[in-house]
Amino acid sequence: MPDETTTDSTTAPVGVTQEPEHHQRNEALAFAIGAAGWLVPGLGHALQKMWGRALGCFLTVGALVILGVGMRGNVFSSEGGDAFGMLGYLADLGTGSFYFAARALEPQGSDVAHAEGDYGTRFLAAAGVLNLLAALHAYEAARGRKA
Numbered sequence: 476m477p478d479e480t481t482t483d484s485t486t487a488p489v490g491v492t493q494e495p496e497h498h499q500r501n502e503a504l505a506f507a508i509g510a511a512g513w514l515v516p517g518l519g520h521a522l523q524k525m526w527g528r529a530l531g532c533f534l535t536v537g538a539l540v541i542l543g544v545g546m547r548g549n550v551f552s553s554e555g556g557d558a559f560g561m562l563g564y565l566a567d568l569g570t571g572s573f574y575f576a577a578r579a580l581e582p583q584g585s586d587v588a589h590a591e592g593d594y595g596t597r598f599l600a601a602a603g604v605l606n607l608l609a610a611l612h613a614y615e616a617a618r619g620r621k622a
Contacts, residue, residue, distance in 0.1 A: 501617075501618070501619075502618070504617060505614050505615075505617035505618040506614065508522050508523065508613050508614060508617040509610050509611065509613055509614030509617065510610075511613075512532075512606075512609060512610035512613035512614070513569070513571045513606065513607065513610040514571045514572055515533075515571060515572055516532045516533050516535075516536035516537065516570070516571060516573065516606045516609065517529035517530065517531070517532035517533035517536075517609070519609070519610055519612075519613025519614070519617070520532060520609070520612075520613050520616075522613075523613065523616060523617060525613075525616070528609075528612075532605075532606065532609040535602075535605060536570060536573060536602045536605055536606045536609075537573065539598045539599070539601055539602035539605070540570055540573045540576070540577055540598075540599060540602045542595065542598050543577070543595040543596065543597075543598035543599035543602065544577050544580050544581060544595070544599070545595070546591045546592060546594055546595030546598065547581075547583065547591070547592045547595055548592055548593075548594070548595020548596035548597070548598060548599050549563070549592070549595075549596040549599075550567055550574070550577045550578055550581050550599060551563035551564040551566075551567050552564060552578075563596070563600060565603075566599075566600035566603040566604055567599050567600065567603050568603065569602075569603025569604055569605075569606050569607040570599070570602050570603045570606050571606060571610075573602070573606075574603070577599065
């Protein structure tokens, strides 16, 4: 009786499934689309020809970042001393390339002593979380999941 775990050049071991090569390429393409959607808000949807969602993501995230910086909200850096500082940094970094633009546009620093600056900080964090969700949606749509 032959051993069930032995293989030859045409079969896989029993219990091990092989993924088709095109499935692995589709997964890599979906990951690249998701990363592009994070880096430039809306780009992941634009690459899939979802023009309305792409424009909506770009304009919404862009408007929130502009409002947040204009209100002198705090753009967190990676040197956060506590857990909330790191969470703020991750939320701000979620805006992708807009994060670096916001860092460059913040010459006077933040003004969170006033309510306006505090709201600006919240707008920047909301923009980051919104862009991360949009990038996740673009990734899932590229994988073929109905979203």
